[in-house]
Amino acid sequence: MDVDLVVPMKHPRDGKSRLRGAVEADRHPALVLALAADTLAAVVATAQVRRVLLVAADPAAVAELRDLGIEIVGESGKGLNQAFRHGAELLRKDDPGGVIGALQADLPALRAGDLAAALAEAAGRRAFVADRQGTGTTLLLAAPGAPLDPRFGPGSARAHQASGAVALRGELPSLRSDVDTPEDLAHVRNLGVGKHTAARFGEPCATPG
Numbered sequence: 001m002d003v004d005l006v007v008p009m010k011h012p013r014d015g016k017s018r019l020r021g022a023v024e025a026d027r028h029p030a031l032v033l034a035l036a037a038d039t040l041a042a043v044v045a046t047a048q049v050r051r052v053l054l055v056a057a058d059p060a061a062v063a064e065l066r067d068l069g070i071e072i073v074g075e076s077g078k079g080l081n082q083a084f085r086h087g088a089e090l091l092r093k094d095d096p097g098g099v100i101g102a103l104q105a106d107l108p109a110l111r112a113g114d115l116a117a118a119l120a121e122a123a124g125r126r127a128f129v130a131d132r133q134g135t136g137t138t139l140l141l142a143a144p145g146a147p148l149d150p151r152f153g154p155g156s157a158r159a160h161q162a163s164g165a166v167a168l169r170g171e172l173p174s175l176r177s178d179v180d181t182p183e184d185l186a187h188v189r190n191l192g193v194g195k196h197t198a199a200r201f202g203e204p205c206a207t208p209g
């Protein structure tokens with residue numbers, strides 16, 4: 001089943017504040033963009049993904065990501081869940097019966113195979129993928145034609161489960177490895193990040209792309 005995904009992003013200068021200090025301060029925005037570029041490159045390489053809509057606090061600041069084959073729109077209103085709702089409404093207008101998903105932009109080790117496996121396991125049910133700590137959410141999928149009803153934020157895995165979403169059980173290591181802290185960054189570098197993030201550390205790319 002094909003899916004259209006919404007991915008939110010703050011201005012790269014403002015985002016990932018818990019990651020500050022992992023690289024020199026003036027390189028922080030480029031690192032945040034690289035995390036997103038590797039996430040999006042894996043997403044567009046996933047055969048079941050039809051459209052990717054990035055909802056950006058400042059579209060001009062992330063315009064280079066368009067080259068990966070995604071669409072970018074500005075946000076309407078404030079906050080992460082409002083950004084997800086805005087993107088989902090735009091996608092829903094174009095396809096009232098389709099499957100819409102919400103994906104985080106900080107998954108630089110993401111493999112297309114893990115995303116495809118999650119979509120297959122969900123099989124059209126409202127479902128979510130918890131992060132490797134088990135508390136946050138990296139992917140939320142709506143049922144066909146249903147509202148996204150995003151409940152991201154602290155403890156979102158529990159909130160999504162309480163909203164009726166099925167917790168996907170697959171191992172999905174690359175899809176569960178979001179980057180919030182310097183420890184998370186070390187974890188994904190060990191797992192193997194995409195070429196954009198690898199380049200920020202002067203390393204060759206460890207993933208097939």
Ligand SMILES: Nc1nc2c(ncn2[C@@H]2O[C@H](COP(=O)(O)OP(=O)(O)OP(=O)(O)O)[C@@H](O)[C@H]2O)c(=O)[nH]1
Pocket residue numbers: 008009010011014015016017018019055056057075078079080083104105106180
């Ligand atoms: N468009 C938009 N994106 C947001 C907003 N809030 C968070 N995001 C994005 O949503 C994703 C998940 O958010 P978090 O993992 O909490 O990241 P963050 O807010 O950048 O990180 P911290 O500053 O460390 O809390 C990141 O890609 C953020 O850039 C918002 O108000 N608008």
Ligand SMILES: C=C(OP(=O)(O)O)C(=O)O
Pocket residue numbers: 080131135136137138151152153154155156157178180
């Ligand atoms: C907003 C979330 O992301 P994080 O925990 O990565 O900040 C979430 O998991 O709901």
